[in-house]
Amino acid sequence: MLDRILPILSTDYSWTAAAVALLVGYVTICKVLRYQRARSNPYLQLYKTREDYSRMTAQHAYEIFGLTYALEFPWLLDLATKISTYRTIAMPSVAKLLVSTGQFNEPKHAPKRYADTALLIGEFVAQPPGSSRSVAALARTNYLHEIYQKAGKISNKDMIYVLGAFVLIPIRFVNRWGYRKLSPLETCAFATHWKRIGDGMHITWEPFPSNASGFKDGLQWLEELDAWCAQYESENWVADENSYKVGQMGTTKMFSRVPQSFRPILDRVISALMDDWLRTVMMFPKPSPIYGLAISSFFAIQGFVIRNFLPPRPFSRAVKSSSxxxxxxxxxxxxxxxxxxxxxxxxxxxxxxxxxxxxxxxxxxxxxxxxxxxxxxxxxxxxxxPYKYIGKGKKEFEREKEHLFAMNLGGCPFGH
Structure with missing residues (x-):
């Protein structure tokens, strides 16, 4: 009897050992390939030390930013950008302007304004700095902003804060929920890319400690931006009905392609992705702790699977940052x-x-x-x-493009 069973057990053991060996080998290959990509970033040869970061050009920052988005964290960065929008409208002064114009909270205007805003942001973020398309998007954005700036409805501090949300929240999201954290090179590139966009919008950085002496690099600028935004929130954030109105329209837009029966659940998911303070300011209800646990579990499982079982995304499947x-x-x-x-x-x-x-x-x-x-x-x-500005500002648009081209937006934004 034993002489019949032992060969079977031996065969099963051999298959199990082979399966385990294959699994371990596959996981090892996936991890090596995935982290090899981060370690073999060609820009690591140009920017080896913190001192080198001070010479990072906006063009190189844009390319590093693009690679990180297209190959590493496309879905997570898209989600983070959507949450960033909530943080911008949590600022009472910003929400008040948006509600007063009716452009982002009224159903008859909001879809077009969201489409236009996404177009402009998509162009000056996703196109090379200093390119004709990027410059055109910045020129039109500056024209529209200037109308409200001259009327005293948009301050330089509000401009800093809104830009800061689009820099800080994606970095925080990746570092918290991604399968790995951003490297110092990637973080510096994100900061350098957005700092140059801010320069193109004629944002001034007087509130920052290092503005007078000059920023050392993107990381220093990012650190001071983070500290300044936190202080600005503490001084200005209050629960505001206007923020709630615009936030509800934003949520409606985000889930317009989802059946209404799922909307209450997804509303709670969005609320759970916010920190307590942001949720309070936006006047969103606090969800059950189960939502926070579910989100944490989802990202933990996703990160584990990506790290261990998925090879890096090939360049042939790079995700485009614009539709x-x-x-x-x-x-x-x-x-x-x-x-x-x-x-x-x-x-x-x-x-x-x-x-x-x-x-x-x-x-x-x-x-x-x-x-x-x-x-x-x-x-x-x-x-x-807005409709009332269609066909207007053509001369200002052309003049602003000339000015932006002269700024050499693809160069180093820190003057090194």
Whole structure:
């Protein structure tokens, strides 16, 4: 009897040992390849020490930023950017302006303004600094901001704070929820990239301790930005009805493609992703602790799986940071997809009759081609913004582009 059983057990043991060996080998290869990519970043040869960071150009920062987004944390950085928006509207002065214009809280205006804002931000963030598309987006943004700055409705401090949210929150999210933390090189690149964008918006950094003597590098600028934003929040954040109104519209936009029956659950998920102070200021209800536990567990499991079982994303599958399509002949932009309304989406056969269109139709959303008001032919960047500013500011736009080109936005923003 034993002489029949032992060979079977021996065979099973051999298969188990082989399976374990294969699993260990696979995990080892995945981890080695994934961390090898971070260690083999070509820019590590240019920026080996903290002293080297002071010479980092905006162009190199943009390229490092782009690689980190496209290959390492695309989904997490997208989520962090959405949460960053809530932090900007938590500032009472910002929320008051948005509500007074009705552009971001009224359903008849908000979808277009969100589409326009995403277009402008997408261009000056995702396009190379100093390129014609990046400069054009900054020029139009500066024109629209200047209208409210001259009226005393947007302060330099508000500009710093809003920009700070888009820098700090993504870094915090990756370091807390990502499969690994950002390296010092990546962190410096994020800071350098956004600092140059701030320069292009003519933000001044007088409130920062090192402004007079000059910032050493992106990391020093980031440290002072973090400290300043925390202080600015402590001095200005209060629970505000305007923040709540704009926040609700933002949540509606984010979940416009989700059945209404799931909306209460997703509202609590968004609330759970906020810290207690932000949640209080936004007047969002505090969710059950189970939501926080579920989120922590989800990211912990995701990080474990990515670290151990997924090889690094190949360049052929790099995620594009923008859903925009640009026609250089007409200088018009179109979106590939949309949230609430199909602004600037071409009514192609797939866009109008594909599964995505049917899904939106079932949910009661507009579909591409349903109305010319959505400008399916695309929009020029100098026409973005509120309806009343369409076709206005052309001379200012061209003059501002010349000024921005002269700034050499692709160079080192720290003067080294």
């Amino acid at each position: 925009l399509m640009y026609d250089p002949k007409t200088e018009r932009y179109n979106y590939k997809g949309y949230d609430i309304e199909p602004w600037y989406v071409k009514p192609t056969t797939s866009n109008r009759y594909g599964l995505d269109a049917w899904y939106n139709w079932i949910l009661g959303n507009e579909i591409p081609g349903s109305s010319d008001k959505f400008v399916p032919g695309g929009i020029r960047i100098e026409d973005t913004g």
